[in-house]
Amino acid sequence: MAERTHIAQQVQQPVTTGRQIIVTSIRGGAGKTTVAALLSRTFNHYRHDPVLTLEADAALGTLPMRLGAESVRWSLADLAQIARPSMQLTDITGYLVPLEDGGWLLPGSQGRIGARVDIATYRTVMVALRRYFGVTVVDCETLPGEVARTALDTAHARVLVTPATAEGVASTRAVLDWLTSLPVSVLSSTVVALTVATPHAALDTTAAVKQLRETGVEVVTLPYDRHLAAGGAIRTPLLCAQTRQATTSLAAEVLQRAAGAR
Structure with a gap:
């Protein structure tokens, strides 16, 4: 109980400026959208400042569906064209999708095949929205x-x-080794989410975690969850207790690193 309270306090810790946390992977089907949605729900549950979940993967992404968004009007590219420093939070939220458990969603597309998110669009939106939200996933x-x-x-x-x-x-280990070679190391602010997609995984997850931790990163294992495997909107009460605990631990780990970043 004391450990859970400590983890919850880490997720709730105040931040001085908007902290931006990205969720990515080295291949499709790894579960990155599911992890992003889980983090979104966790931060919205624990935090009192505004939380934004943003989709920067416009290839018919499933983030709106995973977060239970019933309709999408505006996209990342639309907001990039109208974002101004003088805008207030109430002006911005008019272009966002309110989520049922709190927080806001900005989709990457409106369900159009071929919709693109380029670097300029991404930078414009991230710089413009940083001051409005305590945490952006x-x-x-x-x-x-x-x-x-x-x-x-x-x-x-x-x-x-x-x-x-x-x-x-093996592929992720190669990526982590590559991150250590960058001029500005980002390894210290990276957390690996090891996702188990089947109830009878052949991989020895304990050995896999040990291998990945050899690079210096923290690793959080997200167990198989029948509710997540079924697809569709994620409903927190339907998640197994182990998934909820692992997700909260992941949120605490990554926010601790984000809070300490410049």
Whole structure:
């Protein structure tokens, strides 16, 4: 109980300026949108300042569906064209989707095939919205996309989603080794989310966590959850207790790193 209280306090910790957290992966199907939605629901549950969840993966992304958005009117590109420093929060929220459990959503597209999010659009929106929201969770495109690489450089913290497979762990280890070679290291502000997609995973997750932690990052394992595997809108009461606990731990880990970033 004391540990859970401590983790909850970490998620609730105050931040001086808007903290931007990106969620990405090295391949599709790793579960990054699911992880972004879980973090969104967790921050909205625990925090009292405004939380924004933003989709920077416009390829018919499923983030609005995962968050239970019934309709989408405006997209990231639309907001980039009208965002001005003089705008108030009430002006901004008119272009966002209110979420039922609190917080706001900005989709990457309106369900159009071929909709694009380029670096200029991403930078414009992220700079414009930073001062309005205590925490922004970004469901980013997969690496090595240009927007994903830009987001790696500019975010306060990063979640790298890894499927609990031998190939997924090996590829992610290679990415972590690459991150250590960058001129400005982002490894210290990166957390790996190891996602288990089947009830009988063949991978030894304990060994996988140990292997990934050798690079210096923290790793949080998200267990198989029948509700998540079914797809559709995520309903927190339907998640198993282990998933809720792991998600809260992940939110605490990544926010601790984001809060300490410049």
